[in-house]
Amino acid sequence: MEQLRLDLSIASEWERIDAVREAVARCVAAVFGDVELKHLLGMVSAELLENAVKYGRGPKGVTLSIRGDGQELVVRVANAVDEASPHAHLLQRRLMWLRGFDDPFEAYTAALQQVYDRTTPDADDNGLGLARIYYEGRCQIDCDISQPELVSVSARFRAQTMGAAAVRSA
Amino acid sequence: MEALPSTRPQVRIAHAGDEYAIAFEGLMREAHPDAWFVPLIDEAHAHAVAEQLAELVLDIRRLSYANAAAWKCLVYWVKKMQQDRRARYRLRVLCDEAHAWQHVGMPALRVFGGDRLVIDMYANGRLAQTAAAVG
Numbered sequence: 151m152e153q154l155r156l157d158l159s160i161a162s163e164w165e166r167i168d169a170v171r172e173a174v175a176r177c178v179a180a181v182f183g184d185v186e187l188k189h190l191l192g193m194v195s196a197e198l199l200e201n202a203v204k205y206g207r208g209p210k211g212v213t214l215s216i217r218g219d220g221q222e223l224v225v226r227v228a229n230a231v232d233e234a235s236p237h238a239h240l241l242q243r244r245l246m247w248l249r250g251f252d253d254p255f256e257a258y259t260a261a262l263q264q265v266y267d268r269t270t271p272d273a274d275d276n277g278l279g280l281a282r283i284y285y286e287g288r289c290q291i292d293c294d295i296s297q298p299e300l301v302s303v304s305a306r307f308r309a310q311t312m313g314a315a316a317v318r319s320a
Numbered sequence: 321m322e323a324l325p326s327t328r329p330q331v332r333i334a335h336a337g338d339e340y341a342i343a344f345e346g347l348m349r350e351a352h353p354d355a356w357f358v359p360l361i362d363e364a365h366a367h368a369v370a371e372q373l374a375e376l377v378l379d380i381r382r383l384s385y386a387n388a389a390a391w392k393c394l395v396y397w398v399k400k401m402q403q404d405r406r407a408r409y410r411l412r413v414l415c416d417e418a419h420a421w422q423h424v425g426m427p428a429l430r431v432f433g434g435d436r437l438v439i440d441m442y443a444n445g446r447l448a449q450t451a452a453a454v455g
Contacts, residue, residue, distance in 0.1 A: 168327060168349055171385070189420035196349065197388060204351065259431050262395055266432055271354050271396035279388035286424045 154181045154223065156216040162203050162229065170214060171196040174225075182220070187307075190287050191216070194225050194305045197279035201303070202229035205237040221309050225289075228302040238295040241303065244277035245291055248284050258285035328353075329383055331360065340367060341377035348386040357393040365400055368409040376409050381416040381442055391425065398433045412438040417448065426451075 156177055160166045175192035178184070195214060202212040206229030215226045231237055251257035261281035265271060283289050289305040329346040342364060368376050378397075380386075401407050411433065415422040426439050430451065441449040 164351055165327070168347060168385075171349075186420060193385075193421060196385075200351070200387060200389075255428065259428050262391070262428055262432065265392045265395045266399050271358065271392040278392060282388050282391070282425075285428070286421070 151219050152181050153219045154178065154216055156214075158214045160199075160212055160214070162206050162210070162212050164200075164203055167196055167199045167203065170199060174214075174216065177216075187223075190307070191223065191225060194283050194287050194289060194307075195227070197283055198225060198227035198303055198305065200279060201241075202227050202301075205235065205301075206230055207232055207235075207299075218307070223307040224304050225307075226302060226304040228300060230299055231301050233299055238293070238301050241277075241293050241301065242295070244280055245293060248277070248281060248291065254285040254288060257281050328356070333360075333364075335367065338371065338373055339375075339377075340364060340373060341379060343379035343382070345382035346384065348383055348390040350387075351389065353387075353390050354393050354396070357390070358396060361393065361397045361400065365397070365404070365407065369404065369406045373409045375412055377412045377414065379414040380419075380422065381414050383422075384419060385421060391429070394429055395432060398429065398437055401436055402432075402434065410436050410438055412440060414440045414442065417441050417443045 154177060156174065158170060158173070160170060171192040174195045175188045178191045179188040182188075195216075199212060199214060206212055210230040212227060212229045217224050217226075248257050251260065258281045261276065261278050264276050265278060280291060283291060283305050287305060287307060289307055292304050292306070294302040294304070327347055327349040329344040329348050332343045332345075334341045334343070342360065364376055367373070397411065401409065401411055413426070415426060417423045423441060426441075430437055430439060439449075439451045440447055441451070
């Protein structure tokens with residue numbers, strides 16, 4: 151069975167993210183030969199990295215790892231945060247909010263509704279990227295804040311929940 | 321050394337008579353696309369209101385990727401179109417089904433657009449499907 155193991159450690163710079171998205175997409179295509187999965191994992195990686203770069207503490211950079219096979223794939227992005235930063239707790243709260251929806255489409259449209267209700271579409275995060283991962287990627291999203299000053303967010307794909315984007319090499 | 325890809329798309333605006341179209345090409349993956357996209361939307365909207373246009377076109381068939389921040393701008397456009405009583409136009413978005421983010425993401429945007437948002441999905445360069453309000 152095909153397996154993907156990818157580890158990247160990058161500078162916490164916005165300009166790097168798209169290069170990583172493309173690299174992830176190419177690796178997924180090379181291993182699984184699946185166009186839908188290629189796009190999805192690229193999107194998931196990019197959205198997680200955007201959050202990490204936005205809220206991380208710069209000098210330590212950001213790490214991305216992908217592990218998986220034909221049945222399950224996990225994208226994990228980790229970044230350092232200041233101890234006083236509210237980001238980790240806001241992240242946990244947002245994930246709990248997302249889990250309150252059985253239907254990822256409803257979660258995503260509810261997140262869009264929050265954007266709709268604003269006066270301006272300022273890019274301050276309301277977790278739309280996470281909702282997008284939940285809806286478009288049908289991912290289970292978790293975060294780990296057990297280590298001090300480190301936030302790790304993982305998005306887990308399962309072949310049986312991916313529909314058209316299922317890992318076809320299983 | 322090869323440069324990193326630009327995170328801002330190329331933008332082309334074409335307007336003549338009662339036609340007004342904005343086309344994007346490339347990537348839309350900035351942290352704050354609203355800084356330039358919202359003024360673009362405001363300008364197109366104002367033109368449509370002033371000229372009483374029936375339709376504005378947004379062509380994203382050559383936009384290979386857009387981030388969540390870009391989606392927020394599209395929501396802003398839909399809201400502006402619906403809440404301004406002077407606006408009579410429909411927003412027609414030209415998409416390409418080859419871009420997964422478009423054919424997966426657009427159904428959610430349609431929830432907000434009602435019959436004023438029309439999605440034309442192209443496949444292999446040809447119009448494959450037109451969709452308006454979610455029924």
